[in-house]
Amino acid sequence: MTEKEKMLKGELYRVDGELSAEGERAHALCRELGGDIAPSRRAEIARELLGKCGKTVCLTQGFYCDYGYNIEVGENFYCNYGVCILDVCKVKIGDNCLIGPQVGIYAAAHPLERDIRVSGLEYGKPVVIGNDCWIGGGAIINPGVTLGDNVVVGSGAVVTKSFPSNVVIAGNPARIIRKL
Numbered sequence: 497m498t499e500k501e502k503m504l505k506g507e508l509y510r511v512d513g514e515l516s517a518e519g520e521r522a523h524a525l526c527r528e529l530g531g532d533i534a535p536s537r538r539a540e541i542a543r544e545l546l547g548k549c550g551k552t553v554c555l556t557q558g559f560y561c562d563y564g565y566n567i568e569v570g571e572n573f574y575c576n577y578g579v580c581i582l583d584v585c586k587v588k589i590g591d592n593c594l595i596g597p598q599v600g601i602y603a604a605a606h607p608l609e610r611d612i613r614v615s616g617l618e619y620g621k622p623v624v625i626g627n628d629c630w631i632g633g634g635a636i637i638n639p640g641v642t643l644g645d646n647v648v649v650g651s652g653a654v655v656t657k658s659f660p661s662n663v664v665i666a667g668n669p670a671r672i673i674r675k676l
Contacts, residue, residue, distance in 0.1 A: 590627035
């Protein structure tokens with residue numbers, strides 16, 4: 497199995513030449529997004545970078561990702577300034593989602609065992625965000641998290657576990673503070 501195949505399956509893998517080249521391609525597109533470019537070019541880059549996206553998609557300046565092709569976003573997606581999505585595994589975001597500034601969505605993880613971690617091996621766990629979600633500024637979504645539909649994540653929340661639909665979550669670690 498290739499290192500890329502291991503990565504996509506969530507198994508321990510090591511970044512090799514193929515993954516480095518794919519990462520560089522994504523980083524070049526992210527750098528272009530950082531410039532003063534027309535909204536139509538932003539949409540073109542989103543379609544070139546992301547694995548799947550709806551007709552209406554906006555990636556603003558400061559968007560970063562590992563590869564891009566593991567990110568799927570639905571229709572009517574807005575991603576504010578300074579968002580980082582580490583997409584070593586699938587990151588799926590539904591329709592009508594808003595991502596606030598400085599949000600981190602991380603499918604990437606590292607082993608807890610020191611010897612394995614320092615050897616350069618890493619792995620990932622998919623992240624799923626349902627339809628009609630709003631992720632407040634500065635929030636962090638950790639590997640393996642699934643959020644149901646119509647979830648509001650408060651600013652600065654650290655989401656370490658999955659949550660059902662129709663809730664507002666906030667805090668560190670995030671917890672339900674209100675049902676919708």
